[in-house]
Amino acid sequence: MELVRENVLDVLGAVMEPDLKKDIVSANLVEELKIEENAISLRVMVSNPAMHARRRMQEAIEFNLKNKFGKEISINCEVAAMPAEAKEAHVQRKVLPEVKHVVAVASGKGGVGKSTVTANLAGGLAKAGYRVGVVDADIYGPSMPTMFDVVDEKPTMLDVEGTPKINPVVSYGIKILSIGFFTEQDNAVVWRGPMASKALTQMFTDAYWGKLDYLLIDLPPGTGDIHLSLVQDVPLDGAVVVSTPQEVALADARKGVNMFRLESINVPVIGIIENMAWFTPEELPDNKYYIFGRDGAKNLAAGMNVPFIGQLPLIQGIREAGDVGRPAVFQENSPIADALDELVRTFVKEVDLLKSK
Ligand SMILES: Nc1ncnc2c1ncn2[C@@H]1O[C@H](COP(=O)(O)OP(=O)(O)OP(=O)(O)O)[C@@H](O)[C@H]1O
Ligand SMILES: [Mg+2]
Structure with missing residues (x-):
């Protein structure tokens, strides 16, 4: 094939940007393309700044060009991370395009307080004026209906431009969907495999969330198939991992x-x-009693080079607040609520930092 601009663009048009799910030509990511006799030089932008992502893009481009124009051509391909603004403009999520940040709360080990943290983060964000939604994806033991006092409510259906959509339940101004709304209480439906995945995905694709700043997902404990399929189906912007300082919890975290x-x-x-x-x-x-050990999760964060968002003490009031359906962050004049607000501020800061990377 003749080495001319048109043919080169043809070849590059078959290379996909993995995050944007578009080819690099139609996504306008190819810059400074120069062709001289037997040499091609170009610059390509990618959304993921990680070294491995840039290298993979470079390899894909070189492989395709050499494949078409012969091994003897010389290629000078620079791959750079796209600036944050360009990324924002590009990354128009197909699922939930009107939600700014989709964040999963995960743990590894069960019972460490994922749901409590999710409910309080959601409450704190709503208090601070953000538009917030919560998806309770815990197929084993949904707890958002209890923690937000909406156990007896059911989502209604809504007609959105001719398509029926699930309308989330609202509590404290927070939109909520839970796998628990779709099963009878005390009727232990065991959601498994494809059915569970489908039900989870539907809470994103078939629900009307409208414009949100944060959509938090309370994941079931563990790191099994359900997590993998969820994180593959739903475009997450980030994840928070909750752990107690205890060794068994840390290993799972x-x-x-x-x-x-x-x-x-x-x-x-x-x-x-x-x-x-x-x-x-x-x-x-x-008085502080370090009954599960001290600073375990903090040290884990440092060791894994992950930001540390903060510590939350074990306090009876936090448990009681969850049980009565009014997250502790809503308490007035309370040191617990202050500590939770601080956690929320750090969370917001870390999410923003992530976006600017
Ligand atoms: N900081 C805390 N202080 C007091 N009680 C807490 C705290 N965090 C969680 N709890 C209580 O511990 C229990 C487990 O918490 P939670 O349900 O949030 O954990 P989980 O990780 O979501 O559990 P599961 O894996 O079952 O989904 C609940 O009864 C909750 O009220
Ligand atoms: Mg839970």
């Missing part, structure tokens, strides 16, 4: 972080939150 880092998943970890960092009795607020 590490697995959680590694799951998001898998090449096929590639979801940035926004940070780790240490829950039950210490126990403080309500009547002795200055």
Whole structure:
């Protein structure tokens, strides 16, 4: 094939930008394309700034060009990360384009406080004026209906431009969908495999979320198939990993972080939150008892080079607030709510940092 601009663009048009899911020519990512006799030089932008992503793009381009124009041509291909603004403009998510940040809350180990953290992050964000939604993806034990006091409510259907959509339940101004709304209470429907995945995906694709700043997803514990399929179907902007300082929880949290880092998943970890960092009795607020060990999750974050979002003590009031359906972050004049607000501020900061990378 003749080495002319038109043919080169043809070849480049077959190379996909993995994040944008568009070819690099129609996504306008090819710059400074020069062709001289037997040499091609060009610059290509990619959305993922990681070294491996840039190298892979370079290899794909070189492979395709040499394949078409012969091994003897020389190629000078520079691959650069796209600036943040360009990225924002490009990354128009197909699923939930009107949601700014889709964030999963995961843990690895069960019972470490994912749902409690999700509910309080959501509450704190809503208090701070953000538009917030929560998806309770815990197919084993959905808890958002209890934590937001909407156990007896059911989502209604809504007609959105001729298409029926699920209208989330609203509590404290937060839009909520839970796998629990679609099963009878106390009727232990065991969601498995494809059915579970389908039900989860529908909470994103078939629901009307409208414009949101944050959509938080409370994941079931573990790092199994359901997580993999969810994170592949739903375009996550990032994930928060919750752990207690205890060794068994940390080991699972590490697995959680590694799951998001898998090449096929590639979801940035926004940070780790240490829950039950210490126990403080309500009547002795200055006493701290490190019953699950000290700073375990904090050290894990440092060791894995993941931001540390903060620590939350084990306090009876947090548990009670969850049980009565009014997350602790809504308490007035309370040190617990202050600590949760601080956690929310750090979370927001880390999400913004991530976007600017
Ligand atoms: N900081 C805390 N202080 C007091 N109680 C807490 C705290 N965090 C969580 N709890 C309580 O611990 C229990 C487990 O928390 P939660 O349900 O949030 O964990 P989870 O990780 O979502 O669990 P699961 O894996 O079952 O989904 C709940 O009863 C909750 O109220
Ligand atoms: Mg839970």
